[in-house]
Amino acid sequence: MKHNSYNNFFVNFSNKTKFDIIHTLRDKSLSAGDIAKELDEEQSKISHNLQKLTKCHILDVEQQGKQRIYCLNKETIIPILELAEKHVKKYCVKRCDI
Amino acid sequence: MKHNSYNNFFVNFSNKTKFDIIHTLRDKSLSAGDIAKELDEEQSKISHNLQKLTKCHILDVEQQGKQRIYCLNKETIIPILELAEKHVKKYCVKRCDI
DNA sequence: CATTCATATGAAACACAATTCATATAATAA
DNA sequence: TTATTATATGAATTGTGTTTCATATGAATG
Structure with a gap:
C-alpha cells in the first residue's frame, strides 16, 4: 500500500x-455552519477541515x-475510533503525549 | 477522553x-540499529521516532x-492497521492525499 | 436578476512536528 | 578502567499541516 x-x-x-468534528458527528449529522456553531469555531476553519475529512x-x-x-462514515470509522480509545485508555492513561 | x-x-x-517502522516490525522484532539499516535511515532519526512510538x-x-x-504491540495496533487498510483500499484508491 | 444566506477557496501567516548534527549515555568487552 | 559498540538526547533547522483573512461561488428567495 502507498504510504x-x-x-x-x-x-x-x-x-x-478534526477530532472535535468527528466526535460531534458521532451521533448526528450536521450542516457545516452548525458544526462551526456547536464548536464555536470560525466558518472557514471548519470548512477547510471538512474538505480534508471528506476527501x-x-x-x-x-x-x-x-x-x-455532513455525516460520519460510521462503517469503518467508528470501529477504528473504538479500538484507538481502547488502546489509549489502557496504555496512555497519563501523559503519553509529551 | 482528552483529545x-x-x-x-x-x-x-x-x-x-513511523509508517515504515511500524510495518517493518509487523512480522519481526528488531534492534534500533537493525531498523535503521533495514530502512536505510539515519540512526538518530530512527531513534527519535522509536521514542515517540514507544511512549x-x-x-x-x-x-x-x-x-x-523493539517490537510492535500487536494486540491493539494490528487490528487498527487492518481497519485502516480496509478503509483506504475501499475509499482512497486514487488520490485522497491531495 | 439582485440580494441574502451558506459554504468553499487561495494565499499568507502561523504553529508544530520531523530531521539533522553534534554529543552524551549505557552496556559490554578487552 | 579504558575502548568500543549501540542507542539516546538536545537544540537548531527544516518541513509540513493548520489557521486566518479576504474573497469567491452556489443555492434559494423576493
Whole structure:
C-alpha cells in the first residue's frame, strides 16, 4: 500500500479540530455552519477541515437546499475510533503525549 | 477522553518514517540499529521516532545486551492497521492525499 | 436578476512536528 | 578502567499541516 494515502488517512485524526468534528458527528449529522456553531469555531476553519475529512471519506456530504449536511462514515470509522480509545485508555492513561 | 493523548496516538501513524517502522516490525522484532539499516535511515532519526512510538505503547522495548529490541504491540495496533487498510483500499484508491 | 444566506477557496501567516548534527549515555568487552 | 559498540538526547533547522483573512461561488428567495 502507498504510504501517502495511508498516512493521510491518519493525519485526519491527529489534530484537535478534526477530532472535535468527528466526535460531534458521532451521533448526528450536521450542516457545516452548525458544526462551526456547536464548536464555536470560525466558518472557514471548519470548512477547510471538512474538505480534508471528506476527501478521504471519513465524512460524507449531502447537499440540502443551500446547506451541506455532513455525516460520519460510521462503517469503518467508528470501529477504528473504538479500538484507538481502547488502546489509549489502557496504555496512555497519563501523559503519553509529551 | 482528552483529545491530546488521542491525537498524539494518531500522529504516530501519520508520517512515512513511523509508517515504515511500524510495518517493518509487523512480522519481526528488531534492534534500533537493525531498523535503521533495514530502512536505510539515519540512526538518530530512527531513534527519535522509536521514542515517540514507544511512549504511547505502539511499540514495546526490551534491553538485550547493549541492544534494544523493539517490537510492535500487536494486540491493539494490528487490528487498527487492518481497519485502516480496509478503509483506504475501499475509499482512497486514487488520490485522497491531495 | 439582485440580494441574502451558506459554504468553499487561495494565499499568507502561523504553529508544530520531523530531521539533522553534534554529543552524551549505557552496556559490554578487552 | 579504558575502548568500543549501540542507542539516546538536545537544540537548531527544516518541513509540513493548520489557521486566518479576504474573497469567491452556489443555492434559494423576493
